[in-house]
Amino acid sequence: MIINGKNQKEIDVKSLREKFGIVSQKIFLFNDTIKNNIMYSSKEIREEKYKEILKKSELEKLIKKFPLKDNHMITNNGQNLSGGQKQLIAIARALAKGADVFIFDEATAHIDKEIKETIKRIIKEELKDKICFIITHDDDFDEIGDKILKLKYIEGDSISE
Known part of the structure; x- marks a missing residue:
């Protein structure tokens, strides 16, 4: 497999994993804080890059609502955040990681329409030069896909298109 012009056999496994968000x-x-939850994947990001990630992921708008901004503490695996807020943090993590390939695995399940539209915009504008796989049960993202593969399960049969 070729990923961004490099044969994956020439890339060690750790480096290959770093390419995926x-x-x-x-x-x-x-x-921990919102900031530390984002930065754990890449401690070497400078403050200006971090601010750019907040803007691209639209977390900039979210953290303005909290008195402690990005030092807002996340508790109990995010029970004090909405599903959409958690997804934006996950996107910011992947951006901080510097991934080349993004996998959105049911990332828009159980979130509101506004956050779905935000994620769509992030994929269209901020990740336009990246490879994105969007795995979903709905057709909300069909309009932004270059290629769409719809799978249908037939009982007793293998998965087919």
Whole structure:
């Protein structure tokens, strides 16, 4: 497999894993600040890059609502955040990681229409030069996909298109 012009056989496994950013339906959040939850994947980011990530992920708007801004403490794996807020943190993590390939695995399940539209905009504008796989049960993202593969399960049969 070729990823951004490089044969994956020439890339060691650790380097290959660093190329992927995953935004899943259920993300794990540490009992720590929003900033530390974003930065744990890449401690070497400078403040200006971090601010750019907040803007691209639209977390900039979210943290303005909290008295402690990005020092707002996340508790109990994010029970004090909405599903959409958690997803934006997951996107910011992947951006901080500097991923080349993004996998959105049911990342828009159980979130409101506004956050879905935000995620769509992030994919269209901020990740336009990246490879994005969007795994979903609905067709909300069909309009932004270059290629769409719809799978249908037939009982007793293998998965087919």
